[in-house]
Amino acid sequence: MSYQLCRDIYIYQSSVWQTNSAVIINEAANVVIDPCYFPVEIQVMADFVNRRRSFNKYIIFTHSDFDHIVGYQYFKGAKLISQEEMAFCDREAQVAQLKEIDQTYYIKRKVPFVFPNIDVTFGQDYRIPLKSDELAMFHAPGHTGDSAFIISTAKKVMFAGDYLSDLEFPFVYFNTGAYRKSLDLAEKLVRDFAIKYLVPGHGDPAVGAGEITARIKADQEYLDALREKAQDLVVQGLQEREIIEVLKGIEYKNEGISGAMVRMHEENVKAVLKELQTF
């Protein structure tokens, strides 16, 4: 499925995990963010992008998870850009996960996936001037160590990678403290750049300050509750198993966590406990 979000910006949403790729086309460049997921889906996007002749071509990755990087080989001559910590991600694990899912669902990739070699990396932040726009990127570790927010400053659109989805609560693969700080950064960027559209890696965009702020608040509250309660229980001397049991009761958006999300929530509890270095 694809649609135009605003002038120059198109969103391609995969039928798996509602994973979003974005295409920004203007007179100065064409830019693809997180090209994914099934070969036919990537091909449709590549046909659209490759039809436009452009001197500057960029692919920007919000982070190194396989579902966000799998399609880059379809875009010829594009410069690959990511946050510099991507150099330290577990490439083999990402390739293995992709392979396992491809095998399970008989997905055939004519172009065998190879982990990307990045052309341009950045540390804290980075900017790409485009004729009538400017893209600004900011390191936002927490989900992964190499996560980044990408902003179209003229269009007031923020691409949040695997943050602030309407489909999932925070998945912390890297660090809960860093994740919490990146939510504060998101809040500041949304304010400073007067962001109108927030496009998550999965699910629907949040439109307007109200909805965007509500998503940020919900994730901040969840992580604060998780971190504070875990700390209390550690001080009380509870063991890991008991703490996980008690923290099953934490709510997200005023509802209990259920179904497939329970396991992810448990992983988050374990991440907090590891950071508290008690176990």
Ligand SMILES: [Zn+2]
């Ligand atoms: Zn993802």
